[in-house]
Amino acid sequence: MSGAVGRPVDRVDGHAKVTGGARYTAEIALPGLAYAAIVGAGVPSGRVVTIDAAPARAASGVLAVLTHENLPKVAARPRLLPSLLGAPAPGQSFFPMQDEVVHYFGQPVAVVVAESHEQAQYAASLVEVAYARTPSVTTIDEGRGGAYEAERLFGGLMPGREERGDAETALAEAEVRLDLSYRFAANNHNTLEPPATTAVWEEGRLTLYDSTMGIRASQLTVAQLLGLPLSDVRVVTHFVGGGFGAKAMTWPHVTLAAMAARHVGRPVRLALTRPQTYTSHGHREEQEHELSLGATRDGRVTALRHHKLSITSPFDDWAEPATGVSSQLYACDHYQGVHRLIRGNTMTPTFTRGPGETVGVFVLETAMDELAHELGIDPVELRLRNRAATDPRGNPWSSDGLADCLRLGAERFGWHGRDPGTRARRDGDWLIGTGMAAAAYPVAFFMPAQRARARVYEDGGAVVQAGTQEFGTGMLTVATQVAADALGLPMEAVRFEAGDTDLPNTSAAVGSAGSGMVSAAVHAAATALRDQLVALAVADRGSPLYGADPAAVNVREGRMLLRDRPETGEAYGELMRRNRLADAEATGSWSPPPLDTPHGLLTFGAQFAEVAVDPELGLVRVRRMLGVFAPGRVLNPKLARSQLTGGMLWGLGQALLEGNRMDPRHGRWGAANLGEYLVAVNADVPEITAEFVEVADDVVPLGIKGVGEIGQVGAAAAIANAVFHATGRRIRELPLAAELVMDPPGTPA
């Protein structure tokens, strides 16, 4: 019988999720629970002149109203660092309600705590706040004059500029040159579960139930903000209703919940309302890109200059890094990537699925489509011609697969024989077009050591633990598969437990790194435990395996067997009972390769899409999508496909529907609910296929490169390229709204 890894097994938490038994954070029932509601600032900039909390305090059921006047000061202001790093990870370096200054609309100015949810929400509406408003900047257009080049990004982790060769000169000398400008509306994650935190204090120790992609990040951040020892802060999460980056960092409401609970001396639940999610954690920022591309007439890219301009908060230099792929995907000696920023009155933007690169790749891959069209070269062939055999430093890729993804995708999609002419296919009112894009996403390795623990009981059952969390990626399932195989047990005998900082420490599961790093730690722990038990057996005179070479012992279905003579062996339980062991336990850890590992680190893929465009009405409907990906080892193809197709459909939303704009007069989002911020519904979604190209990789953990982001990267570009093919109209703006897509009056059919 083959192992569990690599098989399309059902989710281990499937039963809990389909029965309603899975408990999410706002569903934790606690005796004496009180409910908190945030009052958000009604202006984007200025200061609070007065807060009249008396009507709220007088409302029925109200326990407390906290404002900057009575909220204790935080103990520290941790630096903004990505949660993967394993350090405190506030979403922004600013913490609210420390003084009267307002930096962004929706910034918490009061927190109301009451006996019931209804009472808290209503009392929050009774808090009267008077503001002295000052001028605000919330759009690129308003702040363009004050743009500056970012020296460092990601809390200082990454340079804002990347340069090699001489892009200016190479562009000036290029046989073909494209100078293209792009605009992108902001995006909001809209996890279906709004973030929530429940805080409980017992004898000075804090337990937080938090809807987070990183319990460890919540623990570290809240401990530092409140000046608590880490051992006094425990963070628990059972199920998380979607992450997508929204819950990758620890935003102020988490700590505010803890402060509110301490103030009223009772457990407090703080669940954000849907509109508050738009102003309680970051977003994908409004941005503009400029791409200049130089090439030879035979389609060799010679120079790329990729500049991004985006708007950040008053406190942090944050831009999604958008040039990690455009600087590496194609062999090109002359490259310049620059991030420029505008300080505005918004929260600090944050990771949003496929952070940075999903936009950067849109720019690169629609530009490549323009180049292909201009030169009359097939778009797939153009990618193959330019693909980089090594990273820009000359290091080999840890694993590649791009060419195979492109070729297999073209074959499966039926790309060959495509008429490159635009407006060439019609179906009734619809013009039909096809498009493709290459996809790549960086593999991130800046996490600390990841740890896990494995325990086998004498009855043959196992519990494996790691302080990670389940937010839809299938972490509980794949970790169970990995543990079962490493222990030589059937999956049913293994329970994987997560979601508690008292368990062995892992980092936030972000940047597509989660399944790889946690699986590697689980694998290490389970392997250590198996080795420990095998070592015990071969040293035990009572064991049939006594004296055997441990390397000659296999474990299957909980039995340790001689590889050559499988009839010789015994079960874990027999060994343990004989040795009076109720259980056996081991820990394991995995550390990433050094940051200067001599390898290029990208995950590759290829995206194909067919669209129907109603050119009169500007409507775009996607008819089919195909993605081919090379994410290294696939632990569970069923779950990996779900995540990849989910990412591709995020690309569909990004291309066609998703966009938010600030009203600069009021300094707030135009859309702050799911009726106006449009995400794809069932009827928008075509049948969709994700395929794999197998690549072996011995640099990344267990050969796993991750599937969280790569599905989205390039999908929007493939759709936009298909829209061009259908209509002949090149739109360098997302989303592709009807008014952009519809033919201008007088367009010939």
Place this chain on the structure above:
Amino acid sequence: MRPLAYARVSTVEEAVETVTAAPGSAFLAGGTTEVDLIRLGIARPGLLVDINDLPLTGVEDLPGGGLLIGALARMSDVARAPEVAGRYPGVSRALLLGASQQLRNMASMGGNLCQRVRCAYFRDGLSPCNKREPGTGCSALDGLNRGHAILGTSEHCIATHPSDVAVALAAFDAVVRTSGPGGARRIPIDDFYLLPGDTPERENPLAHGELITAIELPPAGIARRSIYLKFRDRESYEFALVSVCAALSVRDGIVAEARLALGGVGTKPWRARHAEARLTGAPATAESYAAAAAAELAGAAVRRHNAFKVELARRAIVRGLTLAARGGAR
């Protein structure tokens, strides 16, 4: 949500009396607009009078082939009622293209007629809004107004009327029956919806305590081949950028009778009478349809982000009339 008192009533008379007697009260039917707006703090009744037990759920024949639709009939039930789907397919289709099945199962026909606008400035409870707080100004005029109306606007309000079915009802001269403190009355649907003008806070002529009891659909043979097309960014579960209810009666290539109403572009469900007048007696050709569309849209007033809707509506009208002339099959 603000505190609420609640009463359940079992007759129309009791409903009318109860609401009339309590100044801060409102009827509660499906609740899909009312509960949402109370939670947002936009609607502020102190007492909700639950009318869901009233016997107003039927769909009945009227003499001559018309229909009487009970005010508490649910959208989903009306949509699939054979009389409606057979005699007024445009009405049925408009119902099915509105909201989601869950909302259609909840929302009553009377409540649908009374639904409030989806303008974000109206709903946010913060922005100046003449509809919410008369005299404070209209934030949409110079704000984010992509979804806003181009027909029937005023300098005080440009919010789009959100209903789909009301558009189809407008096309077929529906009449709203009410019962109120002053007795019963019948209000033609065109009079039921008020243009914003100087009083955008007033959307219909209902008096406090006046209850919609039924909707009459007069006999209209032309409606049997009516169509309803809805165009929007998302394929489903979204309000219209533009929608068209159309029915044409064509004899010997000449339009004998035309019905046309528009959604998504007007401050009220927009009966396109200029276009109908232009169509009647004209050849049933794309040119006539385009001329009719142009006539209707001549009065369009656009703002910064919604200017595209004029061209979009023009094309949608031509599309709708072309389809209607072919007999309505999709």
Place this chain on the structure above:
Amino acid sequence: MGIDLSAEAAPRRRTTVRGPSDEPVVLTVNGTEHAVNLEPRVSLLDALRDRLALTGSKKGCDQGTCGACTVWVDGRRVLACLTLAITCEGRQVTTIEGLTTDGELHPMQRAFIEHDAFQCGYCTPGQIMSAVALIEEGNAGTDQDIAEFMSGNLCRCAAYPGIRAAIRDVRDARAPEPGATGDGG
């Protein structure tokens, strides 16, 4: 039921005004009567989640825009967030917790697992309550119908293709092939 405007249709009674503070309310959920004290402003969704510990129905928006709170009232799928609990007196409420009989999963629940028709799981109870009702309504005939009539349930993980596949499976298992005999499943 017809349209009856006559005042005599029901005996006159004194209208009882309840609230705004707590009122005793009996809610029948999944066949069980629950006596609770509720303010009239409490939504069915909050009553289920916070008062009855039936947290399978999810709060995604509280605005009628996501479908995560889909439950059945008198057998029809509705949104619990826009339904006031007190209006459900005398009506039958069914939630995801009531779909399982004696611990046995409903075929739709099994099909969702098999087709991996979810990731984070937050929209899943609402999707399943909608999906079962969809078939009952007769709106699952074609893929296009399924997609349209399931569009009131957002899935941010975008498991829509799996959701449609699960619904197709259950629909096809229920409807025997034309001419087929047997117990009909």
